[in-house]
Amino acid sequence: MATENSRVPAGGVVVIGALSKATQDRLEKAADGKLAKVADSPPTHVVETSGSDLRKLSERINKVVGMEGIVAPMLADGEGNRLLPTGTMQVRFKSPPSDDLLADFAERHKIELAQRNKWSPQQAEFAVRTDDVRYFPDVAAELEKDQTVMSAWPDVRAAFRREKA
16 A cells, blocks of 8 residues: 555654663663653654664664564654554455464464454454564565565554644
8 A cells, every 4th residue: 555655764763662671771872862752552662863774773772672672663654754663563465364364374474463453354463573673664575475465564653743833
């Protein structure tokens, strides 16, 4: 889908998960002081950067966070609005999947079925595991290559900016 695929990595990385105090301290040092907590449900921190290599930053932060959280690049839509990944992927299958297909799909791609979409029978949500060190956009790309899939994209929440009057 054009709207999901127009999201590009930009501006920093997001850490999703309940981090221990020790990990938060290490993360703050690794982030060079550019760390902000932005949400409690799920617990979400943002590491902002002006650097362009978000894959390397994601790898570095992933080593700090370990299995306590999921690291993903912040995304931007076609208008430059910041989007914060939630740690899950939305997958739209070519036809409504059976329970067996969903279980097999999750196992093959090393993700966990979170829930079916109750309004769209061909769509399901999958959680990326905290032990997964793959670059987050690569997970979506891998899912989308599956022959049973129409499209796959990271689930996000918008980071709204207050406009001056």
